[in-house]
Amino acid sequence: MAAMMIVDFQNYFIFILLCLFPLLCYTLFFRKQKDSRLGFDLPPSPPSLPIIGHLHIILSLLIHKSLQKLASKHGPLLHLRIFSLPIVLVSSASVADEIFKAQDVNVSSRSSLPTSEGSLYFGSFGFVTAPHGDYWKFMKKLITTKLLGSQALERSRGIRADEAKLFYSNLLDKAMKDERVNIREEAMKLTNNSMCKILTRRICLEDAERVRGLVARTDSLSKKLLLASVLRRPLEKLGISLFKKELMCVSSRFDEVLERYLVEHEKKQEEQAETMLHGVKIRHSEQGVDVMDVLIEAYRDENAEYKITRNHIKSLLVDLFIAGSETTSNIIEWTMAELINNPKTLERLRGEIDLVIGKTRLIQETDLPNLPYLQAVMKEGLRLHPPVPLVVRTFQEECEVKGFHIPEKTTLVVNGYAVMRDPDVWEDPDEFKPERFLVSSTSGQQEDKIREKVPKYIPFGSGRRGCPGSNLAYLFLGIAVGVMVQCFDWRIKEEKVNMDEAAGAVSLRRAHPVHATPVARNRDLLT
Numbered sequence: 001m002a003a004m005m006i007v008d009f010q011n012y013f014i015f016i017l018l019c020l021f022p023l024l025c026y027t028l029f030f031r032k033q034k035d036s037r038l039g040f041d042l043p044p045s046p047p048s049l050p051i052i053g054h055l056h057i058i059l060s061l062l063i064h065k066s067l068q069k070l071a072s073k074h075g076p077l078l079h080l081r082i083f084s085l086p087i088v089l090v091s092s093a094s095v096a097d098e099i100f101k102a103q104d105v106n107v108s109s110r111s112s113l114p115t116s117e118g119s120l121y122f123g124s125f126g127f128v129t130a131p132h133g134d135y136w137k138f139m140k141k142l143i144t145t146k147l148l149g150s151q152a153l154e155r156s157r158g159i160r161a162d163e164a165k166l167f168y169s170n171l172l173d174k175a176m177k178d179e180r181v182n183i184r185e186e187a188m189k190l191t192n193n194s195m196c197k198i199l200t201r202r203i204c205l206e207d208a209e210r211v212r213g214l215v216a217r218t219d220s221l222s223k224k225l226l227l228a229s230v231l232r233r234p235l236e237k238l239g240i241s242l243f244k245k246e247l248m249c250v251s252s253r254f255d256e257v258l259e260r261y262l263v264e265h266e267k268k269q270e271e272q273a274e275t276m277l278h279g280v281k282i283r284h285s286e287q288g289v290d291v292m293d294v295l296i297e298a299y300r301d302e303n304a305e306y307k308i309t310r311n312h313i314k315s316l317l318v319d320l321f322i323a324g325s326e327t328t329s330n331i332i333e334w335t336m337a338e339l340i341n342n343p344k345t346l347e348r349l350r351g352e353i354d355l356v357i358g359k360t361r362l363i364q365e366t367d368l369p370n371l372p373y374l375q376a377v378m379k380e381g382l383r384l385h386p387p388v389p390l391v392v393r394t395f396q397e398e399c400e401v402k403g404f405h406i407p408e409k410t411t412l413v414v415n416g417y418a419v420m421r422d423p424d425v426w427e428d429p430d431e432f433k434p435e436r437f438l439v440s441s442t443s444g445q446q447e448d449k450i451r452e453k454v455p456k457y458i459p460f461g462s463g464r465r466g467c468p469g470s471n472l473a474y475l476f477l478g479i480a481v482g483v484m485v486q487c488f489d490w491r492i493k494e495e496k497v498n499m500d501e502a503a504g505a506v507s508l509r510r511a512h513p514v515h516a517t518p519v520a521r522n523r524d525l526l527t
C-alpha cells in the first residue's frame, strides 16, 4: 500500500512538473520584457526561430560577418532576440554615431557574468566588465593620467626600445639562417614581453611561456564567456553556471603569478621607505615606476576617492595584459599580410622610411609622427581587420534611437567590422588602400569633410568606454611594422598570403599564420 502511494505520489509529482514545464519555458524564454512605453515601435527584426530567436546567428563561426550580412539584408538598426533577451544590432556609421553621442552615459556599462564573482578575468573586480560607477571612474582616471597617459608612455619608452631591438635581432638571426618566421609568434613575443615589463617591470622570462599560454586560453575562453553573458538571464534563472570551472582555473593561474609579483613590489617599496627612514634620501626614481607601483600607491592611499583592493590590482593587470597583447599582435600580423600581398604599398612605405630615417639607424617611436604613410598603413590595417570587431554594451535605461524605442537593459552590439566596411561611407570598402587616410590625396574633399563628421572609424570603440590603450597600440604597431619593412624583404612560398579569418574566436584572428622568410636589407643597423 505504502509502495503504491509512493508510486502514485511520484506520478503526481511528474504530472505537476509536466504541467509547470510550459509555464517555466514561457517565463524564461517567451515572456516579453516589461516595456513601460508599449506602442512605440522597436527597430525592425529579421525572421527568427521559435524559442531561440536569433541565437543561431550569434553562434555562427564568423559572427561579425554573419551580422554584417544580416544588416545588409535587413538594415543598419535591428532588434534581435536570444530566447527573451533583447539585443540591438548597429551596423552603420550614422546609427553608431547617434548612439555614442546621444546615449554615451546610457550605454557606458557592459554585462558581466554572475558566475565569475571571484575571477580575476571577466569577473566582478575587472575594469573592462565594471559597471559605469565609482570604481570604473576612479580607475579610468588613473589609467588615462598615470598608467597609459603621455607621461607614462614616455617613461616606458626605453622598455619598448629594448624590446624592438630584440625583435629586430631575432628576425635578423632567422634571416641569416634563411629560416621562415611565424610573424604572429614574433609579434606576440614583442607585445607580451613589453607589456609584462611595462606592467610589472619584470623580465617575465621564466613566466613568459606560461603567461603566453594563459593569454591563448583566454582567447578561446572569451567566445564562451560572450555566449554565457548573452545567455546570462535565462541561465541565471535555471541556476546554471557556464564555464565557471574553466574560468576559475585561468584566474587562479594568473593569481599565482601576480600575487608573487605584488609581494615582491611591496617588499621593494618597503626597503626604499626604510632607507629613507635611516636618513638617506632615495627618491623613488620615476624611471623605476611601473604600473604595479602606481596601483600599490593607490591601494595604500587612505584618502583615495575609491578604496581599491589587491584583487582590483591583479584584475586590472590581467585586463591590461590581455587587452594589450592579443589585439596588437593580431593587427601586426594582419598588416604585414596586407603589405606582403600589396608590394607597391610596401615599396612606397619603405621609400618613406628610408627618406625620413636613412639607412644607418633603426626606426624609433619618435620617428612615427614624421611618417604619415606608415600611419595611413596602420589605420587601413585596423579598418579592414579590427582585432575587436564587435563592441558590446548595455542600455541602462529605455531610450529612442532613430525614432525607434529601445527598452531598458537591452544589449547593444555595434558591429565595428561592418561600420568600417560600410559602402555608403567608404570607397572600395574591402580593398587595402592606405592612401584614403592621406589628407592631400582626397579628390572629393568636400564630400570627405561631410563624411569625417560621422565617426566611421571605430577600431578602438567610441565614447567614454572607448579603448584607453589606443596610443600604446599605435606605438607597438608602428614600430613592429616599421622594423619589418625598414630592415627586411619578405619571401613567401605561395603567390599570395591567404587572408581567411579564423572561425570561432572573439578577436579577429587569421585562419592561417603568416609564414615568411626575412631577407636582410642592412645588417648593421644596431651597431
Ligand code: HEM
Residues within 6 Å of the ligand: 127, 128, 129, 148, 319, 320, 321, 323, 324, 325, 327, 328, 331, 386, 387, 388, 391, 392, 459, 460, 461, 462, 463, 464, 465, 466, 467, 468, 469, 470, 472, 473
Ligand atoms: C590594436 C590594439 C587594440 C585594439 C584594436 C583595441 C580595441 C578595443 C575596443 C574596441 C575596446 C572596446 C571599446 C568600447 O567599448 O567602445 C577596447 C577596450 C579596452 N581596451 Fe583596447 N584595444 C587595443 C589595445 C589596447 C591596449 C594596448 C590596451 C592597454 C594596455 C587596451 C586596453 C583596453 C581597456 C582597459 C579597455 C576597456 C575600457 C573600458 O571598459 O572602459 N587596449 N579596446
